[in-house]
Amino acid sequence: MSGETTITMTGNVVADPELRFTPGGAAVCNFRMANTPRKFNRQSNEWEDGEPLFLGVAVWRQQAEHVAESVQRGMRVIVVGRLTQRQYEDREGKTRSSYEIQAEEVAPSLLRATAAVTKASGTAQRGQQTAQQPQGDPWATGGYSEPPF
Numbered sequence: 245m246s247g248e249t250t251i252t253m254t255g256n257v258v259a260d261p262e263l264r265f266t267p268g269g270a271a272v273c274n275f276r277m278a279n280t281p282r283k284f285n286r287q288s289n290e291w292e293d294g295e296p297l298f299l300g301v302a303v304w305r306q307q308a309e310h311v312a313e314s315v316q317r318g319m320r321v322i323v324v325g326r327l328t329q330r331q332y333e334d335r336e337g338k339t340r341s342s343y344e345i346q347a348e349e350v351a352p353s354l355l356r357a358t359a360a361v362t363k364a365s366g367t368a369q370r371g372q373q374t375a376q377q378p379q380g381d382p383w384a385t386g387g388y389s390e391p392p393f
Contacts, residue, residue, distance in 0.1 A: 249327040251345060253299060254353055255279035257319045261303075263312035273308035275301050277321060300344040301325070310364060311350050320353035 261275035281294035301323055303311045315321060325347040334340050352359045 250325070251327045252322065252324045253277065253279060253297075253345065254320065254322050255297075255299075257315055257317055257321055258298070260317045261312050261315050263308060271305055271308040271312075273303045273311045275311075275315065277301055277323065300342065301347050301350070302344055303347045303350055306364070307347075307350065311347075314352075315350065320355065320357065322349075322351045322353050323347050324349040 255277040256279075258276045258278050261273045263271060263273045265271055276298055278296045278298045280296040282291050283294060284290075285292050323345055325345040328344050328346055330342050330344065332340055332342065
């Protein structure tokens with residue numbers, strides 16, 4: 245949608261993701277992540293940590309289940325999505341704001357780690373049925389003889 249704030253954040257997952265289901269059966273996975281900026285102090289000749297930024301992340305549907313199976317506390321991840329703000333009242337009755345990323349993509353960071361990616365089988369991609377892929381051909385077009393453009 246136009247006018248929405250898109251954000252890409254790299255950081256560490258601070259608690260194991262929680263997977264829940266709405267009354268309508270849609271999966272939603274929530275987790276919190278943090279990023280702490282580092283600056284080099286020329287006077288002390290050392291790196292110093294800045295103030296950490298904590299954000300909640302919400303992931304929906306099939307991807308929510310994939311995140312719940314793949315991501316755990318301490319992992320460094322890259323999240324791309326829409327930044328949303330929610331207002332609420334705290335226990336003292338003061339209005340507060342919280343920020344959350346409605347994730348479109350979640351991926352492991354390979355800066356200091358390796359990952360083995362396994363394609364999920366039997367899942368629909370964006371509401372479409374997936375065709376059986378021929379063995380050894382991950383780029384198969386699902387049996388179409390013409391490109392979709």
